[in-house]
Amino acid sequence: MSETTIRAPHGGLLKRLERRLEGALFRHRAVTVALFALLTVWLGWAALGLRPDASFEKMIPTRHPAIANYLAHEDNLRGLSNVVRVVVENRSGDIFDPAFQDVLRKVNDEVFYIPGVDRAGMRSLWTPNVMWGEVTAEGFEAGPVIPDGYDGSPRAIEQLRANVFRSGEVGTLVANDLRSALVLVPLMERDPETGERLDYGRFATHLEEKIRARYASEAVGIRIVGFAKVIGELIAGAVPILGYFLLTLALTAALLFWYSRCLRSTVTTLACCLIAVVWQLGLVRLLGYGLDPYSILVPFLTFAIGISHAVQNINATANAVLDGAGKVEAAKRSFRTLFVAGTVALLCDAVGFATLLVIRIGVIQELAISASIGVAVIIFSKMFLLPVLMSWTGVSPAAVAHARRRREHLPWLWQQVARCARPRPALVVTLAGAALLALGYWGARGLQIGDLDPGAPELRTDSRYNRDAAYLVEHYATSTDVFVVMAETPPQGCRDYQVLAGMDLLAAALERVPGVQRTVSMSDFAYRVLAGNNEGNPKWYAISRNKYALGGAFQKTPKEYIGNGCAMTPFVVYLNDHKAATLSAVMSTVRDFAARHDADKVRFTLVGGNAGIEAATNEVIRDAERTMLMLVYAIVALLLLIEFRSLRVTVCIVVPLYITSVLCEAIMAWMGLGVKVATLPVIALGVGIGVDYGIYIYNRLQSYLDRGLPLAEAYLLTVSTTGRAVAFTGLTLAVGVLTWIGSAIKFQADMGLLLTFMFLWNMVGALVLLPALVRLLLPAPRPAPADTAAPPTPPLPEPHLRLAEPHRS
Numbered sequence: 001m002s003e004t005t006i007r008a009p010h011g012g013l014l015k016r017l018e019r020r021l022e023g024a025l026f027r028h029r030a031v032t033v034a035l036f037a038l039l040t041v042w043l044g045w046a047a048l049g050l051r052p053d054a055s056f057e058k059m060i061p062t063r064h065p066a067i068a069n070y071l072a073h074e075d076n077l078r079g080l081s082n083v084v085r086v087v088v089e090n091r092s093g094d095i096f097d098p099a100f101q102d103v104l105r106k107v108n109d110e111v112f113y114i115p116g117v118d119r120a121g122m123r124s125l126w127t128p129n130v131m132w133g134e135v136t137a138e139g140f141e142a143g144p145v146i147p148d149g150y151d152g153s154p155r156a157i158e159q160l161r162a163n164v165f166r167s168g169e170v171g172t173l174v175a176n177d178l179r180s181a182l183v184l185v186p187l188m189e190r191d192p193e194t195g196e197r198l199d200y201g202r203f204a205t206h207l208e209e210k211i212r213a214r215y216a217s218e219a220v221g222i223r224i225v226g227f228a229k230v231i232g233e234l235i236a237g238a239v240p241i242l243g244y245f246l247l248t249l250a251l252t253a254a255l256l257f258w259y260s261r262c263l264r265s266t267v268t269t270l271a272c273c274l275i276a277v278v279w280q281l282g283l284v285r286l287l288g289y290g291l292d293p294y295s296i297l298v299p300f301l302t303f304a305i306g307i308s309h310a311v312q313n314i315n316a317t318a319n320a321v322l323d324g325a326g327k328v329e330a331a332k333r334s335f336r337t338l339f340v341a342g343t344v345a346l347l348c349d350a351v352g353f354a355t356l357l358v359i360r361i362g363v364i365q366e367l368a369i370s371a372s373i374g375v376a377v378i379i380f381s382k383m384f385l386l387p388v389l390m391s392w393t394g395v396s397p398a399a400v401a402h403a404r405r406r407r408e409h410l411p412w413l414w415q416q417v418a419r420c421a422r423p424r425p426a427l428v429v430t431l432a433g434a435a436l437l438a439l440g441y442w443g444a445r446g447l448q449i450g451d452l453d454p455g456a457p458e459l460r461t462d463s464r465y466n467r468d469a470a471y472l473v474e475h476y477a478t479s480t481d482v483f484v485v486m487a488e489t490p491p492q493g494c495r496d497y498q499v500l501a502g503m504d505l506l507a508a509a510l511e512r513v514p515g516v517q518r519t520v521s522m523s524d525f526a527y528r529v530l531a532g533n534n535e536g537n538p539k540w541y542a543i544s545r546n547k548y549a550l551g552g553a554f555q556k557t558p559k560e561y562i563g564n565g566c567a568m569t570p571f572v573v574y575l576n577d578h579k580a581a582t583l584s585a586v587m588s589t590v591r592d593f594a595a596r597h598d599a600d601k602v603r604f605t606l607v608g609g610n611a612g613i614e615a616a617t618n619e620v621i622r623d624a625e626r627t628m629l630m631l632v633y634a635i636v637a638l639l640l641l642i643e644f645r646s647l648r649v650t651v652c653i654v655v656p657l658y659i660t661s662v663l664c665e666a667i668m669a670w671m672g673l674g675v676k677v678a679t680l681p682v683i684a685l686g687v688g689i690g691v692d693y694g695i696y697i698y699n700r701l702q703s704y705l706d707r708g709l710p711l712a713e714a715y716l717l718t719v720s721t722t723g724r725a726v727a728f729t730g731l732t733l734a735v736g737v738l739t740w741i742g743s744a745i746k747f748q749a750d751m752g753l754l755l756t757f758m759f760l761w762n763m764v765g766a767l768v769l770l771p772a773l774v775r776l777l778l779p780a781p782r783p784a785p786a787d788t789a790a791p792p793t794p795p796l797p798e799p800h801l802r803l804a805e806p807h808r809s
């Protein structure tokens with residue numbers, strides 16, 4: 001069978017738009033540059049107002065029914081969800097030391113006055129709401145743990161010792177080894193007077209400056225754990241991001257100069273891409289957003305994407321000059337050659353980001369918006385500004401000479417890549433792709449939703465925060481991973497026997513679930529109080545049906561386990577960890593229990609506590625993951641169909657992307673990374689950006705096929721021009737994100753590693769698998785008669801390369 005032309009015509013709308021824009025841009029070059037300069041100054045000024053922005057509400061799926069329940073009862077659950085624990089350790093003794101107690105009191109008082117603290121909910125040995133109690137011959141006796149008139153004397157210390165053991169707070173507010181005590185600090189998301197959000201960065205800074213810096217010493221250790229501290233660590237870890245950006249800029253400049261051999265093209269390209277970053281940051285600020293620890297990486301992507309697309313401009317301009325075009329004509333040719341393909345590619349990038357909007361979690365949606373803005377401004381800076389600037393700067397003689405050498409000599413490696421368009425290599429490559437897909441499916445079986453590590457997986461294992469968290473787990477009986485079930489009743493209905501009996505049954509069900517440490521609820525206090533009211537006789541250690549007896553138990557139950565109006569009673573579950581399997585098992589158990597035991601008097605609903613909120617977040621991610629992937633592939637495929645008017649071409653471009661996505665999931669499973677807020681965007685980003693390679697490759701391949709060249713020869717010419725540029729593009733993108741691996745923030749390092757893999761493998765797939773699929777899937781129609789042949793296309797740079805040997809099909 002002879003080689004024949006394979007056609008896939010573009011749509012006429014973009015071509016007409018291309019011609020009009022080309023005329024307008026190059027007739028008014030000075031006006032275009034002046035307009036870009038003014039906009040850059042304005043948006044740059046706006047970008048200076050950007051500030052770190054993070055909040056508890058942005059990190060959770062507020063539209064999930066369980067989270068909606070939490071927000072409805074947030075005031076009652078604040079002490080069990082958004083909490084900071086400040087641990088004060090006596091390194092040379094135990095807590096029953098006057099000097100240590102003086103430090104603990106000062107820490108308690110200092111924390112009390114930090115803005116954002118829910119002062120009424122604070123608990124420590126030095127707060128009046130922490131009581132001791134015991135049953136005596138006269139009945140119950142109780143009082144604050146710190147005795148009245150405490151003066152640090154030996155007698156007062158002995159009294160304090162007795163009160164601590166009678167309080168039942170050993171393991172909760174006091175370490176099991178009695179060497180440390182903690183201050184439990186619930187936070188308010190918004191200031192009740194001003195309505196302003198809590199500034200987590202500033203709050204974390206206050207903790208460091210007012211607590212750790214002042215009171216930590218050789219004798220006293222300070223450890224701080226909680227969501228606010230995690231955010232503070234993330235913000236602090238993001239400060240060096242400017243250094244990584246400068247490193248990326250330097251590496252990219254070196255690579256770009258090495259590829260182009262043209263200093264003026266390198267400087268012009270870097271300037272256009274930096275302008276895109278400035279525009280993106282300014283527009284984000286004008287829309288009212290800030291930079292949270294997740295979206296702070298978007299400027300890296302904006303810069304890297306801009307560079308990767310601009311490489312095609314340099315390549316096209318140098319080849320046009322080599323063919324004898326002047327500066328302006330060369331710039332026009334590059335615009336004409338790349339406008340349609342580049343615009344569609346960037347639209348696919350935007351789609352990859354925008355599909356993240358289906359995940360209704362604030363930080364992910366803001367990342368999607370910020371990244372989509374970044375891609376949109378690249379369309380302007382790369383498509384419009386860069387060709388205009390290059391119509392003045394042109395390319396250096398060294399760049400033209402380098403382009404000539406590339407055109408006249410194709411290294412052995414690239415010749416082997418070009419062979420993928422031949423029948424036998426195409427079959428081998430396709431079978432290899434199928435094998436990789438099967439391997440990816442096998443490896444991705446262990447991929448889980450949520451966290452797979454203890455502590456804060458966003459931070460490195462040896463980070464100070466995770467060391468502090470490990471200390472807390474080791475020395476305290478009560479975990480920091482708290483899951484809360486809400487027992488909802490009619491007003492004043494929580495004292496009903498059926499409600500307390502239901503809590504008792506739920507406790508029995510949950511304590512059989514692996515990963516559950518213990519449960520605490522109003523029913524536990526009812527047991528103790530009812531037994532205490534009867535001289536501590538264990539026969540009375542039960543829940544009475546007598547409403548008056550239950551009323552007495554109700555009066556002695558801490559208010560945090562009752563809730564306002566006795567209409568919502570928290571049922572607290574302490575977990576060993578917040579791993580995905582643990583949270584999923586607890587959620588399933590509670591739902592099954594509620595389905596069997598909910599009644600008119602009580603309904604068991606989800607969810608509160610930091611672990612409960614994370615469980616709901618995992619469910620949102622699990623439900624949205626496949627939807628997001630199907631949506632991104634569907635829209636990318638639609639855009640490809642619009643551009644190439646061929647379902648088979650669309651399949652040829654999309655299949656390599658899909659294989660890379662599956663392999664990425666397998667690598668995540670191998671690395672022990674779950675699908676969560678920090679890692680979910682990677683797959684969408686990889687698809688949206690990776691499709692660029694296939695678009696540029698097939699766009700150039702089609703141009704040669706439309707000139708009547710056989711497929712094998714057409715792909716050889718494609719590899720020698722656009723193929724090399726695409727390879728450099730993949731390398732540039734990989735370098736742009738590879739620098740993240742050095743970040744102190746683990747999720748940024750993980751994202752950098754995964755994106756590096758996806759960018760490189762998508763590039764390999766476009767260069768190797770795409771032509772193989774074209775060979776196998778696209779038919780080779782018979783040559784058209786001369787009088788009906790397609791009109792000639794504009795002249796293209798034609799390398800002086802031919803197949804090393806005749807092709808035989």
